[in-house]
Amino acid sequence: MLLAIPKSEIIERQSKFHSSMADRKIDCAILFSVTDIFYLTGFHFHPTERPIGFFIDPNQKTHLFVPALEHEHAEEFANVDFVHSYPEYPGLRHPMEYFKDALVKADFTGKVVGYDAIGYGSSMGYRGPIVSDFLDAEFVSIKGLIEEMRFVKSSTEVELIKESCRWGNLAHRLLQKYSKPGLSEIEITSKASTEATMAMIETLGKDYKPHGNTAFALFRGQVGEMSAFPHAVTQNIVLKKGDTLVTGAAADVWGYHSELERTMFVQEVSKEQEKYFQYMYEAQETAFKAIKPGVPCSSVEQEVQKYFKEAGVQHLVQHHTGHAIGLLGHEAPFFDLGDQTIMQPGMVFTVEPGIYVRGLGGFRHSDTVLVTENGMEMLTYYPRDLASMVCY
Missing domain, CATH: 3.90.230.10 (Creatinase/methionine aminopeptidase superfamily)
Structure with a gap:
């Protein structure tokens, strides 16, 4: 009895998502939706004030950005190429500073960047800048794209x-x-x-x-x-x-x-x-x-x-x-x-x-x-x- 989505199907979802990006002439993408991150990675987590994000770079590599307390959890269960983490929120250095470093290193600068939300949002006390405030790129909303992928079930x-x-x-x-x-x-x-x-x-x-x-x-x-x-x-x-x-x-x-x-x-x-x-x-x-x-x-x-x-x-x-x-x-x-x-x-x-x-x-x-x-x-x-x- 199969009680989980196999890794092969999750990787297929990532490939389909990237093809949809290419059709829209989008170089890379950032996602903050908990449900869509789970859909694309198999990583289930509880969103709090601590930002968690997923991104695909221009070389089709997948990344997960998590607080340190989720780092080992993500490495164990997330189907991604790289896991990045930051110490804590709000921290002496804001998590979005670390997120900026990861995006710049992944070659997001100057690219066409798709996003589901322009920044992380939480009702649990989070405050922070939106991505367009600290990244020099062209931003295109892809809100609803993965939701539409989820319409037809496998x-x-x-x-x-x-x-x-x-x-x-x-x-x-x-x-x-x-x-x-x-x-x-x-x-x-x-x-x-x-x-x-x-x-x-x-x-x-x-x-x-x-x-x-x-x-x-x-x-x-x-x-x-x-x-x-x-x-x-x-x-x-x-x-x-x-x-x-x-x-x-x-x-x-x-x-x-x-x-x-x-x-x-x-x-x-x-x-x-x-x-x-x-x-x-x-x-x-x-x-x-x-x-x-x-x-x-x-x-x-x-x-x-x-x-x-x-x-x-x-x-x-x-x-x-x-x-x-x-x-x-x-x-x-x-x-x-x-x-x-x-x-x-x-x-x-x-x-x-x-x-x-x-x-x-x-x-x-x-x-x-x-x-x-x-x-x-x-x-x-x-x-x-x-x-x-x-x-x-």
Whole structure:
């Protein structure tokens, strides 16, 4: 079982990135995006106030710039030609001074330099100059270039996402099992997530690296009337009979995400709950039928919005139908009226049209799907029908 992206695929990504640079007549490039650095190097790190950057020089050599505390870590795990480091931030000499030295030595002066951000950014107290303040070069933004490379997943990436789906499925089964009146959402989610994680690590063994979250299932505060807020936060609510529940479950495998969400009910379902559940269910079915290669992402949203309008519930819709998923929980492109990106085989999306009724609850399933040559393949496989969504 493959539980990581092999070095050969990472090197292939670097080569593809360099070819894209050459097409744009860019000599060299600087990246600060954590996700894109991981995508191109396999090096997973926690960004803090200490700058970390990746750069490709005019001779196609790859470099990683890290604080000293990450130097050995980077040499062990990063697929790059050179690792550079600096003592500390802010330090007696600012890290960007060391970064300047590395760029000048790598022959960046006077070149056309692509960048995703013109300087390092952090909400953890970092302050420092932008690269154009200290490097004499021509700068060209390539923001979004690697994100677009990530649109279409390789077969290896798809397998990692499928593995994520398997363990999200287990976590959700446990969540449903433990969803009883009188128990708090934190108690239920903690128990389900811990049990699923223990099963996951015992099954996959020492080769499993989450690079994110292990198996989990949660309510995120969407319990009872609070489920009518699409992105509520955990409230420590105690479940009661008849509550509408909107759930989520997943597990990260080498940084790759999946998404499984369900609308469930505690022990009983009212006629009104059933009515809105059915609207949501049919909207998701409508989306599934609209997903196919060669058409824009917006076409999926158009079909879903058409269904909602005909059903007379368009006023209860608060968000678009879905988004791509991979190394990030939310990635571009989106099933949105404003996204004209053409769907291609290998793209992975969530499909999650929802409706929200104040005083009653929210109604949203989310499934992770793969665009295929002829349509789509469902990667998540938890039951979706109403009868299966009642927690006894």
